[in-house]
Amino acid sequence: MKVVVVGAGISGLKAAATLYQRGVQECVVLEARSRIGGRLHSVTGYDGKRKYDLGASWHHDTLRNDLFFEECRISAGGAGGTAGGAAPFAFDDDFMILIDNRLGRLDRHPEMRLEIVDSEISKFADLEYHQKLGTRDTSFRDLVYKYLFEKRQFLTDNQIRYTPQLSRFLELWHGIDWRLLSARDTYFGHQGRNAFVMNFDAVVRRISSGFPQEWIHCDSPVAAISRTRDGKVQVRTQGPEGADIEADYCIVTVPQSVLQLSTETMPAEGRIQFSPPLNTRITGAFERMHFGGLGKVIFEFDRTTWSLESTKILTLAQSSSEFVQRVRSATSLEALVEDPETPQVGTCWDHPLYFVNLSKIDGTPSFMMIMQEPLTQYIESLGGDKQRVVEYFRPVLDKVLTTLGSPPLQDAMAVDHGDDVGGFAPLLKNVIVSNWTQDEFSRGAYSACHPGDDALDMIVALSDGQGPRIRFAGEHTVMDGAGCVYGAWESGKREAEFILEDANWPQ
């Protein structure tokens, strides 16, 4: 039996490893990029030692995450960080510091109690969408506005003004602005604490060491996948070196965003031509599912000059007292939500931004900043222009630094300008920007629900596959662990096992 796996992300690697473990000898893993790992991507910092993950950074749901459990077993066996070993991790959940540009810290404010109102909004959403039937899905922004409108008599002006900006933290989970985000899908249950991984390249190495390295072919984007007359699958790679590979089965693990190109006719880098075309259940699912744009900026400093009080810092988007008046005086919910407010890039104070204080996690004097669509597209499009990235974020970065007891940046153009010029101010040594939305082989971060979307359609359609020979895996094909590393990993295992069973492969 021969299997082609399209994509060497965690799901493709896990599929190949599972096949090998069960005795399959013929398998080809075709990877479009010149590296494996997909959206697990560890890069090295300015000093050649620090490492950062520009893709996934956490083991989520650690009470029921089987990849996490596997890592723990291996780690308990003594191996860690080296080839074949587990990746170190640290539980980094913490009390979130909330920073408003005007008022400074607003977390655990004894009068505003924003976290408590925010928690009530999540319950309000639960009652709207999970304990009532037939509530029409809206944007998350409109849901928050509905709460504010209905409960305004029980809220202070400051609660009306600032709680929405705290609730927008969820933008940084889904990777999209609250005006794009499905209210029904915004909240989800965490199955235990989150563990920050240092770094995921060790996991990629470990899983990929579970099968012969010669199976992997990098720089091999796939152009077409066809069923042959004798019931096999033919996979054609792109470019002048392109070749046809005939196999019994194929597992397609390209991101949902790349697979979507197959449902359109426009030629595009990464597009796979399926013949016969993707079935209507799959193509229909794309009408009710989207893809988000989570992005990261790493700010690397010479040393830590700020407080280690918390690993989590959220800067709140700016708000206005006029908004409070609008809520107070609205005569109907419709009047309040009618302003469409198309998401725009604006300034760094127009979005909530999430700063992970790496210094508290493992001593690295850097912040990992997380941003969302449409800001991510803009910042990632600046590409290598680190000065412009710093200029854009400098106000919020200085506010984070000074709020955490540090002097502000030494100067705006300090990037790469060499050694510390003296004084106590932190020196920004380097900035690293992710590239997911610009990269043609990812075209964004991971699946996300817009209002009215239904992730279930996509999950069911893709886990059913394009018949038994052409299968799908990846974060967008699973229910438990959707959007997560362990979900993708689990889906690779699932598809390998499906094939082994379909082929009556010996146990």
Next chain:
Amino acid sequence: MKVVVVGAGISGLKAAATLYQRGVQECVVLEARSRIGGRLHSVTGYDGKRKYDLGASWHHDTLRNDLFFEECRISAGGAGGTAGGAAPFAFDDDFMILIDNRLGRLDRHPEMRLEIVDSEISKFADLEYHQKLGTRDTSFRDLVYKYLFEKRQFLTDNQIRYTPQLSRFLELWHGIDWRLLSARDTYFGHQGRNAFVMNFDAVVRRISSGFPQEWIHCDSPVAAISRTRDGKVQVRTQGPEGADIEADYCIVTVPQSVLQLSTETMPAEGRIQFSPPLNTRITGAFERMHFGGLGKVIFEFDRTTWSLESTKILTLAQSSSEFVQRVRSATSLEALVEDPETPQVGTCWDHPLYFVNLSKIDGTPSFMMIMQEPLTQYIESLGGDKQRVVEYFRPVLDKVLTTLGSPPLQDAMAVDHGDDVGGFAPLLKNVIVSNWTQDEFSRGAYSACHPGDDALDMIVALSDGQGPRIRFAGEHTVMDGAGCVYGAWESGKREAEFILEDANWPQ
């Protein structure tokens, strides 16, 4: 049509008001005590002005609490606090201050992060009991020990030592020690914020003003309830003044603890003899349901000398480093949980205690302390001996005061000794102790689940009633709002409406 309502608590009062509103002219409300309100009980403080609720204090689940919504509508109409008006309230949810006797404040500790581990324990419980089938119910203590045993590799020594003491906060919701508490029942979803009521006597007045006052007969405990040959119900009151009242329907709203006496043969104050006896579904339900012992102590001061940072203060029961070693070295969960540790009264540092900082809520310079079984029984049995109550709680009270930036009590015997003798220390003017466990007409606080219990049996059995003529209402007969004022209120309405429908009463 004539109806007898047994008990003038909120459920009985609401039943009578509903009947009157629908045009019923003959109704008798028999109340055993010399006051109405049942477990809604507002008392006056030492200055003759302050008022405290020794029973229920909160509107819970304010996103879906219909009694709360009714109060808000009335309050918006202008009336508040007077006869027929609504009771003022304040949303008092706050960031809980955690106090350990040895280490002082442990809330939001940047290294221990106890609240985050505590939250993971609640998710662990959810996975054990609601996402798996067939997990045997244990005590809440044993569930926490199971978590500690299974996850010890992911927990620091301080997390193992102190998180259980934070998790025990739930004892103060259920009113029983964690060794008595059903793990399956410990966690429940809050449907929105909680609103502290000032005071519930206004609600009692308002509901009871909804029908003729002559319907209410205080000091009239019921001795027997029988079906007559012609299908009616005969209710006999106790004592020399006892009388037989014949009615078409009877709604029994006595607490579950008092109703339980009817399933036993021992004579007891408050016991009602049913003929025919309570049906086997009801009597069987008592085998799987218990009653808790939440109690309150009000500490009244001359003035506020402490911080208003938070309304919520939890003092943690003492813990030991030996316990950490036991968890670390346990070779099996069985070995860890085997120590039965029968709940005992011990000292004030042997229990978590919850102090509501009334001064932050409405300026009253008092703490409302909440305690649990078996401590409640002991403290309430001290009755009027306020000196002994102060002696018992003085260490924890002084710790709360000093942690909140106040000097300790002026002297241990300061109760009632008159004016401030000078200095900045707060003067304890009075102590008020609840009496629920000693009172024969309540015999505790409200229903609570021991390991293996199932509240559903009781709720179904009692809401089905003893046939259509003998009905039951109260906090122990409802699913939504079980144990809550609004649940009891709703059950009274439910039974009145059942009777009206059964009697084909005109709409």
